[in-house]
Amino acid sequence: MNNVTVVDHPLVQHKLALMRDKDTSTKSFRQLTREIATLLCYEVTRDLSLDEVEIETPIAAMTARMLSGKKLVFAPILRAGMGLLEGMLELVPSARVSHIGLYRDPETLDAVEYYFKAPTDLPDRLVITIDPMLATGNTAVAAIDRLKEHGAVDLRYVCLLATPTGLANLQQHHPNVRVWTAAIDHGLNDHGYIVPGLGDAGDRLYGTR
Incomplete structure (x- = not known):
């Protein structure tokens, strides 16, 4: 599908398989969520722009490359999105959070x-919305609607699992x-849960299932 990247790195797929297992404990599910979030963050930030800067190592002066522009904004959708936030902040600890x-x-x-709470300068920052599941897509569309209302123009979306229905809905409203x-799992059941999915991510993260 257009504008969709499936991160098929072996470590991502291995950790996702463990998360899908219904016998995985709350502790392990939480740890795996944090680990896979860091790997996904690595992929979604792969093309960030860099500036050349002059620095001095203990040995010599050199031209190095550092991130350009303002810090990122991570925008987790509560509550399950918070499970991904910690792992992403480990990689980008200076990011702002909405x-x-x-x-x-x-x-x-x-x-x-x-x-809803966000930095006031969203128009100047790359905003990465995070949520474990892109099921019907209604929540993702609503979240990005609100971020755009507050001025966000450069937006990306990261999730563990998506469905063709959710992706189509998101792309229709925010191409x-x-x-x-x-x-990308094959569909939804009558209750709007992803099939085969991994269950309710929030319940599994916080032990409320």
């Missing part, structure tokens, strides 16, 4: 907002937002 509180109405599957995912 919080987007959304839950999916169990009857309509529509996204309902209950909290300029690129997506990175560890896998």
